[in-house]
Amino acid sequence: MTEDEVREIAGKILGLENTDTSISGVGQITSFNQLGFSGVKDRPDGWYLPNEVSFPAIILEAKSESTTIKKAHIDELLKNLTIIEKKYKKHIGILYNGFVVKIYKDGIFLREEKELKNKEYYLSLFSENKIDTQKIYNITAKINNNLHFNFGIKNLYHRMIFTACALVAKRYGSVLIKGMNYTTFHTSIHTTLAKSFEEARRQNVKLDILLEAYSSIKMNITENQTAIDNFIESVCEISDNINSDFWNGEDVMAIFFNEFNRYKGKSESGQVFTPDHITSLMYKITEVNKDDLVLDAACGSGAFLVKAMCNMIKEAGGNSTDKAKIIKKEQLFGIELDKEIYALACANMLIHKDGKTNLEQFDARSYEAKKWIKSKKITKVLMNPPFENKYGCLDIVLNVLESLEKDKTCAFIMPDNKLETNIKKAKKILNNHYLTKIIKLPNEIFSGVTSSIFIFKSGIPQDDKKIFACAILDDGLETIKNQGRQDIKNKWEEIERYWVDVIYRQSGDSSIQWLNPNENLSYKALEKPFEISEHDFKKTVLNYILFKSNINPDEFKTRIIDFVLYNNRNNINNELIEIIKSKISLDNDNLDINATEWKKFSICGENGIFKLMHPKPRKSTEYLEEGEIPFVASGAFNNGIEKYVKTDEILDKGKCITVSAIGGFAFYQDKDFIGRGGAGSAIKILYSDRLNEKNALFICTVLQKSLSKYNFTIMLSGDKLKKEYIYLPTLGNNEIDWEYMEKYIDSIYELSNLWIQKA
């Protein structure tokens, strides 16, 4: 095709025709001067210039099929964009030669595509990430409160389903107006739902579950007319937002579901919604395209499927194309076990004018599920399976992988160490499937657990093939008071573009690791080099003396601060004032912590310094009677002592160090005690003949520094402690300098003691 032909065809595909609201067209002789940019002689190949200058404009630059796109062509387009920029702040530049489409958003290269699409597609590039999130949050909060307190719907999912049904009904033409009484309003929604399902039901018999769920929702109050009116108003508002041309409806619903989910109470735990920006990232890094058959076998409210549907339809050229119908009907598949969540997923798909997506309600671990998935010839899997083993996290993953043909891409969000801590199941998976990539997600994505995206290729054994791993440490989102994490600074778009590129190229970021599958199945955080300072030792010693003197550290701190900052002399001794004046900190001039050579020693492994003991399985609730015996648990304060109890049983011997499984807090126990044993918060006990109060405080400081990496999710067990090492001062050879440690603490001890006595 010649340049003229390319231009003509591009004009037709883009839909560049004059309308009442815009000047639009293609041509060779029209100059910018004629288009309202007086005095500019340059001539664009195609233009879309809306009357409303705050809307985005489009400039086309066409080349013949035989032209390879060069820098000069790009410069030509960019020059034209600079011209319209005086009038239009937002603009899209398109460079097209019949084969390749280069897209420029506000003068910056966005991406290259193989197919030219209609102008709405390019205009919608500006509606990405431009939703008035605040508004959606407010409406969602309003709906939730209204249904909860004015209608008396106690169950969160029922409130979500009720709202979703109202939205579906609105979408399908139900008339909802203020002033309707409860019965009319309730029936109107029910009738519209039932009618709208008739066609969809042919494909999804189970859609009736939504009707069933809707009908079964119990509410205590139905006569509050103001509440009904407010609800109708809110539903109409959300509905308008979903239908708005300016915003993407799926994003509105994602915010709506995620925001609703924040009101989750204890009784509704278990179901988790994937944040919208993560579904977007997963869609992109798995390179889903408009021809893929996409599965989510734990689809929840259907976020992945809606995301895939909207992106695929956009790529296909919009909702009005024939391809869009095929995508909805034949290319999206979801499984959800929970009946009510399944209903919610159905509603979510229906809100997006789609009752045809293939949703099934069964257990993703079952043979039934496997058979169903197999029959669908799935090509891409996007999932956030339940994390807990009791719901069969890895069983679901295996079942899905086994149900696919060879070499299909599957992405699962799972806890970082899921594969490593379930090594047998992991091996079973890797025997037949290839883990290609691990993408560590920011820790804040899900509360209480850190997660990664695991990308597999089905039907190809791992063997010794290395795994690409990288870590996204920051997603740019910030916690907003009362509103969870949001992309208020619009950082994600840029961050996502960066990571999609890094993950595609498998290079370009310093976090990248290549893991040997026989050694590691999770992203390895870099170990911090061991560092310790005088300050750490002072803290240990001061806390220990405060504990021995029965002084509350917080109260002590307050008194010192009161004096130093506010000159409050009421609670402070004159002698201490003198000490503070002369020495603001505890200087320890006698000994330099770096003077001796430090070496690495096993804590309690083979040839370790200590003998490891475990306390008997005990819990503090078994000891209700108050007494003199310390009950040592995993706390960080009061020397690890939770309380003092009375007991006749044989005690754990004192003169030892206790280590907490959470946080690695290490304390010297002088007296005999009983330790919490048996379960997660159990402590470990370390014995050595060489131990005394002073050198123990030194070692406690070092232990605490080295073991602080253990936390609620990765607890310190006896086995792990046996593999741990600490650095200690030596006599230059491999012998520990016990005397030095004692002396060092001694010098701090005296001064600290003085402080406390005078206080």
Place this chain on the structure above:
DNA sequence: GGAGATTCCAGGGCATGGGC
């Protein structure tokens, strides 16, 4: 086969302090 050790829990309770 049983006892003890370890892991698991998309965390939980509660004090605090800011907002209205």
Place this chain on the structure above:
DNA sequence: GCCCATGCCCTGGAATCTCC
């Protein structure tokens, strides 16, 4: 002065694994 979001600080029981 009350309400409730926030954030600090670490539960405890059951399932599962391991060892004798």
